[in-house]
Amino acid sequence: MGDKYRISEQVRRLVSFGHLNLLDARRIGLLGSMDIIFCRNVLIYFDEQIKRQVVQHFYDKLVPGGYLLLGHSESLVNLSSAFSLEHLRHDLVYRRPSDS
Numbered sequence: 001m002g003d004k005y006r007i008s009e010q011v012r013r014l015v016s017f018g019h020l021n022l023l024d025a026r027r028i029g030l031l032g033s034m035d036i037i038f039c040r041n042v043l044i045y046f047d048e049q050i051k052r053q054v055v056q057h058f059y060d061k062l063v064p065g066g067y068l069l070l071g072h073s074e075s076l077v078n079l080s081s082a083f084s085l086e087h088l089r090h091d092l093v094y095r096r097p098s099d100s
Helices: 025-030 048-061
Strands: 034-039 062-070 084-087 092-095
Touching: 025 048, 034 048, 048 062
Parallel strands: 034 062
Antiparallel strands: 062 092, 084 092
């Protein structure tokens, strides 16, 4: 299909896709817990205060052990120490620590 990708129906049944204003705390509060959040190349457009707010929302919504994937030019340095940095084969990801 060229440069287009299609997610299999088997995977689609397990995943919810949607759009959300990351600054709308009320709507974010209505969301359930998540296993993984993909937020690639978004935080770079916010100031430090808004970044902290959005990252806190992500932390609150991730299940313990859940993953946050950011863009290559984004990091949580100076924003949050609540996540652990984990190495995958070809990337770095942030993980909400498991409850002990």
